[in-house]
Amino acid sequence: MIRKYLGVMILAVLTALSFYLSGCASEKASEKKEIVIQVNASKISLEEFNDLMKFEAYADPEMDVSDETREQFIQYLIRKELLIQEAARLKLDTKKDFVLTIEKYWEATLIRNLLELKTVDLKKKVLITEDEIEAYYSKNKEDFDQPLDQVRASIKDILESEKLEAKLEEWTQSLRDAADININQTLISGK
DSSP states (O other): OHHHHHHHHHHHHHHHHHHHHHHHSOHHHHHHSOEEEEETTEEEEHHHHHHHHHHHHHHOTTOOOOHHHHHHHHHHHHHHHHHHHHHHHTTGGGSHHHHHHHHHHHHHHHHHHHHHHHHHHHHTTOOOOHHHHHHHHHHTGGGOSSOHHHHHHHHHHHHHHHHHHHHHHHHHHHHHHHSOOOOOHHHHHTO
8 A cells, every 4th residue: 555655656756857958958859749738838758658558557556547546647747747837836845845745755765675675685785594493483482383394484585585685784884984974962952
C-alpha cells in the first residue's frame, strides 16, 4: 500500500515536472516532438506520455494497460494539469510550505534511491554460511515449530537482513566520519 502511494506521489511530481518543463521548453524543441496532449501552453509529447504510462504501470503492477486505462490516464493528466495551472496562477507554487514539502519529498526520494542502490551493492558482499544458519536455529529453537530443513531459507533471510543492516550502518557511519560536522549547541539550546 505504501509502495503504491509512493509510486503515485512520484508519478504526480514527475508529471508536474514534465508539464512544467515542457511548458518552459523552447517552441522549437516542442515542434520536433509529436504532441499528444496540450493543455493551454503546456504540451506533452508522445515520448513523454509513453514514459509516464510506463512509470504508472511500474508504480501499479496490477494496472492493465488497455484503451480504457489509457483514456482514463489521459483524462487524469488533463485534470491534473488544469489544477496545476490554476495553483500556479494563484502562485501557490511559490509558497514556503509548498517549497518545503517538495524539498522534503525530493530529499526522501533521493535518500531512498541511494539506499536501494547501496543495498544492492552491499547485498553482493553478504554471505551466510551453513554454520551461521545452524547456530541461529540452535540459539532460537523455541521460536521455530519446524525442523531446520523447513526454516533454513527463512533463517538465511533473517541473517542476510541483519548483516545487510549492519553493513548499511557501517557505511553510513563511514560517511559521517569522513564529513566535517559542526553543531552549535548554544544556538540549539537557546541559552
